[in-house]
Amino acid sequence: MNRDSSRRRPTLRDQQREAARAAIVDAAEELIAAHGLHGAPLVEIAKRAGVAVGTLYNYFTDRDDLVRALFESRRLTLRPMLAAAVERGRGLPFAARLRAFVVDTFAAYDQHRRFLKVAIEAEHLRPNNNTIAPDMQKALDEIVGEGVAQQQVEADVAELVTDVIWGTMKASVLRRIADGRPLAPAADPIVTLILRGARP
Amino acid sequence: MNRDSSRRRPTLRDQQREAARAAIVDAAEELIAAHGLHGAPLVEIAKRAGVAVGTLYNYFTDRDDLVRALFESRRLTLRPMLAAAVERGRGLPFAARLRAFVVDTFAAYDQHRRFLKVAIEAEHLRPNNNTIAPDMQKALDEIVGEGVAQQQVEADVAELVTDVIWGTMKASVLRRIADGRPLAPAADPIVTLILRGARP
Amino acid sequence: MNRDSSRRRPTLRDQQREAARAAIVDAAEELIAAHGLHGAPLVEIAKRAGVAVGTLYNYFTDRDDLVRALFESRRLTLRPMLAAAVERGRGLPFAARLRAFVVDTFAAYDQHRRFLKVAIEAEHLRPNNNTIAPDMQKALDEIVGEGVAQQQVEADVAELVTDVIWGTMKASVLRRIADGRPLAPAADPIVTLILRGARP
Amino acid sequence: MNRDSSRRRPTLRDQQREAARAAIVDAAEELIAAHGLHGAPLVEIAKRAGVAVGTLYNYFTDRDDLVRALFESRRLTLRPMLAAAVERGRGLPFAARLRAFVVDTFAAYDQHRRFLKVAIEAEHLRPNNNTIAPDMQKALDEIVGEGVAQQQVEADVAELVTDVIWGTMKASVLRRIADGRPLAPAADPIVTLILRGARP
DNA sequence: GATGAATGAGTATTCATTCAT
DNA sequence: GATGAATGAATACTCATTCAT
Structure with missing residues (x-):
């Protein structure tokens, strides 16, 4: 039948x-x-x-399942974008690669502003549970790791560098989403600043 | 009455x-x-x-009032500490002053770990409403502004620098509170990195 | 304070x-x-x-807890009555004791007609869970056991006898509650019949 | 149409x-x-x-109709069996007839154990509504009535005798279904006990 | 006829808020 | 003032019933 x-x-x-x-x-x-x-x-x-x-x-099945599905769905969309951003710069010198990565990531994020707000809020409540943070962490680990290999980043600050990048990105995302401004323009200056330091 | x-x-x-x-x-x-x-x-x-x-x-008067009081109370405790941290470095060259400020701030924060978790969560839900963010913003504005005046920071990245500092601090706070580690040891490396840039 | x-x-x-x-x-x-x-x-x-x-x-704590409390409360009231009915006949010959027990029990049940309906219904759904059945079983076991000791009941039908008594009592209770009739008058004839058999 | x-x-x-x-x-x-x-x-x-x-x-037409159909269907199956059990013993002396009836009934019930559980539960909720009880009542009325006619049962306990039989049967059915034991073996002892009484 | 997604009334449960003691 | 039981609006979840395909 x-x-x-x-x-x-x-x-x-x-x-x-x-x-x-x-x-x-x-x-x-x-x-x-x-x-x-x-x-x-x-x-x-x-x-x-x-x-x-x-x-x-x-x-x-219940409210929680719906929320989980929301995170899963967006993660499924964003993860390949992150992966692509990681891949695209493969072979480039560290500085160029990081810049490309942040630019691409903010471009991708710009299309998912609503979700980013949710995701960043959720990070406190459901830590590492289908959040975007682990994906980001992984991507940055790879890129900064390469930077270390290329002797562009000192090994003992590698972890800290990823914190600076991800922390700054989150701060920018929140501020710009709150203000209704696009994320993309923030990418370049952030990278420049992080790379060369705050002092001229 | x-x-x-x-x-x-x-x-x-x-x-x-x-x-x-x-x-x-x-x-x-x-x-x-x-x-x-x-x-x-x-x-x-x-x-x-x-x-x-x-x-x-x-x-x-109601639940909201209690929460507001919590924020007010902590803000009342933390604000003078921030102000003191700002004052203490007055006259110092930018780099030293920023370093002192972050060190002092993390020392103060270490005594209010519980509240920091609350405050950072709240930032998403009730933006700029009695949070510690505006105070921090003001403090950093002053210090970084001085850096600009001392020609230690380029004017057009001043705002961005504060974002980097505050974003990185939040990332560190969250990670270290989650791990149960003290905040203080993170201060120095963060400032060094931000000041001289990620590249050696 | x-x-x-x-x-x-x-x-x-x-x-x-x-x-x-x-x-x-x-x-x-x-x-x-x-x-x-x-x-x-x-x-x-x-x-x-x-x-x-x-x-x-x-x-x-929840609906189930309320229902449980209902059963507990009534059981707490009825159990001592059953126990008393068991005690009261201690020492009597089996026939007299059984008669006294059923009479007393029906008298007690008559004061809790509403609950009995609930309890008998519940027996199917929550078997032996705070029901009156186990208490009844215990009481009848004691009385019929005594009957066996007194050689008034053959040992190999002892269990069956309790089934007959309890089954008949339930049937009577349901019918009489449905009809609005009191339970008490049913006691005597039931015992007589069970004791001497259906045939004259 | x-x-x-x-x-x-x-x-x-x-x-x-x-x-x-x-x-x-x-x-x-x-x-x-x-x-x-x-x-x-x-x-x-x-x-x-x-x-x-x-x-x-x-x-x-709706849920209730389905349940009603379930009861009707089983009743339609069981009623002729009951009727046959009643017929088969016609002409026998009361004791033999009752015995045959209970044996036949338990045999029939054994094939419908699942339904019996449902039916007995339903008796409390929807009394006499398509249940097997009225059929049983009718069958027992006829057999016990014959017993009265044969002067094997005293007229004034006739109703009570049917209660004892039906009550005991239900108790046995529930216990045996719960235990997974067959009903048939219970028939004989029950009848013997009821006929000759609990005392030896 | 058969299908199964959509519907929404019905029900259990939570929790900020009130108020008699 | 302090207490904690009472309140009921708000919310999650279930399931008989309908209906477009």
């Missing part, structure tokens, strides 16, 4: 299902970004997504 | 009142640091403070 | 608390008897008890 | 329809027996029956 369900092309229903799921996740992102991780009732999320509450539970 | 309370020496009753108030604020700090801004019911805070829920409302 | 709370006579507040608790349990009993173990919303129970929903949670 | 469906031989389609209906009822029985009258969501029943929820509504 049933078509084989393991090897079939996505049916129309599947596509709609996926669309609905995405709509719900988007709505959650929007409302959570606006009101915080605890300030977005499911009824509101449902309303914003154009569905009824019960529908949420056809896609997610 | 009462006798004027602004200009008489504190009676014993006033002192008790003040002590109770402080106990409540401390309890709030502790529980909010442990469970997040939304994970600390008033009944728990009261219990921890050794009073009944109803009593909270003799000291604070 | 606080009175010693471990060794004080029940205060007025304690008494009120107990009264409120009892009112809630009574309301639960009434509504569950009327609409079944799943047919009594907490809001209704609260309303019937004359309190708000939230109040229930000052006395019971 | 359709062609008259009452007087034509069952088409293939009718048979399939009937099979599907039966599968649904079976699934309902299984899940209700396992989780109680309120613990079996329609989605689960549908899944177990191998159909979609919506399909249930092509066979039953």
Whole structure:
């Protein structure tokens, strides 16, 4: 009576299902970004997504699962971008590579401003749980590690350098999202400053 | 309605009142640091403070007022410390002054680790509302401004420099609080790195 | 500041608390008897008890706890009655003792008709969990055991005899509660019949 | 609206329809027996029956109708068995007839253990509504009535005798189903005991 | 007819706030 | 003032029922 369900092309229903799921996740992102991780009732999320509450539970087992899905989904989008940003600079001298990386990353982040706010808030509450931080950490480790190998970064400050970069990026992201300014223009000056130091 | 309370020496009753108030604020700090801004019911805070829920409302008009009081209280403690840190270095060359400032600040912060967690979490939810950020901003503005005047910092990156410092400090604070490590040892390397740049 | 709370006579507040608790349990009993173990919303129970929903949670951790408390409370009332009914006949010949026991038990049950309906229904869903069945079983075991010792009951049907008694009692209870008839008058004929058999 | 469906031989389609209906009822029985009258969501029943929820509504107007159908179906199966058990003993002396009846009944019940659990639970919630109780009552009334006619049972305990039999049977059924033991072996001892009384 | 996603009323539970003692 | 029980609005979650495909 049933078509084989393991090897079939996505049916129309599947596509709609996926669309609905995405709509719900988007709505959650929007409302959570606006009101915080605890300030977005499911009824509101449902309303914003154009569905009824019960529908949420056809896609997610509970509130936590929805939030987790939001993080997973964005992480799935952002991770390849980070990876690409890491790859693209492979072979370049450290300074050029770091600059390219930060520029690319901010470009990618600019398309996900709403989520970044959520992600950075969440970092305190659900540490390292599907956050973007570990991915960023990994990317920076690789790049700064290369810098050490190229003798462009002293080994004993390598970890600190990644902290400076990631800390500064977060600060910039928060400030610029709050102000409604784009992230991209911040990339270049940040890298320049970090590379050559605060003193001229 | 009462006798004027602004200009008489504190009676014993006033002192008790003040002590109770402080106990409540401390309890709030502790529980909010442990469970997040939304994970600390008033009944728990009261219990921890050794009073009944109803009593909270003799000291604070509502939950929000209590939280605001927590921030105010800590801000009141930390602001003079920051100011002192700013003052102490007055007249020093920029590099030395910045170093002294970060060292002093981390020393002060080390005594308020719990609150720092709360404050950094709150920054996302209630931006610039009684947070420590504006005070920090002001202090750094002054110090970095001096650096510009001393021609130790280029004017057009002044704002960015403060971002780098504050961003890096926050990153360090979070990581070290999470790890249970003291903040103080992080001060020196951070300043050195920021001053001379990532490249040797 | 606080009175010693471990060794004080029940205060007025304690008494009120107990009264409120009892009112809630009574309301639960009434509504569950009327609409079944799943047919009594907490809001209704609260309303019937004359309190708000939230109040229930000052006395019971959740719905299940309230139901458990209902069973515990009634069991606590009924168990001593059963025990007394067992004691009272001690030393009597088996037949007289069994008769006295059933008479006493039905007298006690008559005062708790509502709860009996609940208890008998619950026996299927929460087997042996704070039900009256185990207490009854124990009582009958003792009495019938004595009958065996007195050679008034053959050993190999002892267990079956208790089944017959308890089964018949339950059947009578259900029928008579449904019909609004008292239980007491059923006691005597039941025992007579069981003792001498169905045939004249 | 359709062609008259009452007087034509069952088409293939009718048979399939009937099979599907039966599968649904079976699934309902299984899940209700396992989780109680309120613990079996329609989605689960549908899944177990191998159909979609919506399909249930092509066979039953609502949940209640499905449950009613379950009871009707089993009643339709069990009633003739009871009737046969009643008939088979017609003409026998009371004792032999009662024995035969209980033996036959337990044999029949053994094939419907799952349903019996449901039926006995339901008796409390929806008394006399399509339960097996009334059929049993009728059968016992007839047999015990005959016993009275044969002067093997005193008229004034006739009703009570049926209570004893039915009560004891239910107790046995529940205990044995819970233990996973067959019902049949219980029949003989029960009847013997009831007939000759508890005393030797 | 069959499907299963969507619906939303119904219910349990939490917690800031009030107020009688 | 202090107490803590009472309040009820707010919220998460369930599930019978509907209906577009």
